[in-house]
Amino acid sequence: MTAVLHRRGFAAFLFDMDGTILDSIAVANRIWARWAERHGLDAAEILRVMHGVQAVQTVRRFAPAGINVEEEAAAITEAEVAETAGVVAIPGAAPFLQGLPPERWAVVTSAPRRLALRRLWAAGLPVPAVLVCAEDVKNGKPAPDCFLAAARALGVPISDCLIWEDAPAGIAAAEAAGATVIVVGATHPRRLETPHPVVQDYVSFHVEADSTGALTLVALGQEGKRP
Secondary structure: OOHHHHHHOEEEEOOOOOOOOOOOOHHHHHHHHHHHHHHHHHHHHHHHHHOOOOOHHHHHHHHHOOHHHHHHHHHHHHHHHHOOOOEEEEEHHHHHHHHHOHHHHEEEEEHHHHHHHHHHHHHOOOOEEEEEEEOOOOOOOOOOOHHHHHHHHHHHHHHHHEEEEEHHHHHHHHHHOOEEEEEOOOOOOOOOOOOOOOOOOOOOOEEEOOOOOOOOEOOOOOOOOOO
């Protein structure tokens, strides 16, 4: 986390879900690998690019000719809703989110609402007042529509938001929206190449709100004390 983020106050925090506040990668990879195998597709290629985008976009990109894209995407979603074993919160995410003013944060995900609620519940995370999901926007990530919709719902300028992301599609969407971006690297086996600040989890800092409600990240010292 850079000194720039330490000093700056933000009107709101916008969080991606999968890979950012919770880890569902093992579950998603299992389900998508099964789908790829069933259709004779390259599972490794699908798993490389499917994170952070709507299921229907991935199905449309890879499905063989003649496949009903909407039906296939719906079946994948049902499988993901049913299979929550292994869905866990990113370390420190639960208390971090619980400590934020309810009107100052949102979750912005490419998952359908039913799946998003199921995974938040499975990970023991709070459900925000503003939850922007796949069915809420016409164009999914990497388009900026979802983040712009969340900022509007919170009543704040997108330029005053800090967007928390983990996947290339989401980072591109955040950049296109014109927000400041911070990358969560907890689920990446190798450091993601990005010009944005990277944090591994939510345990090494907390948030302070000033008299206007602006949110500022404050790093903790080595002994867990404020610097």
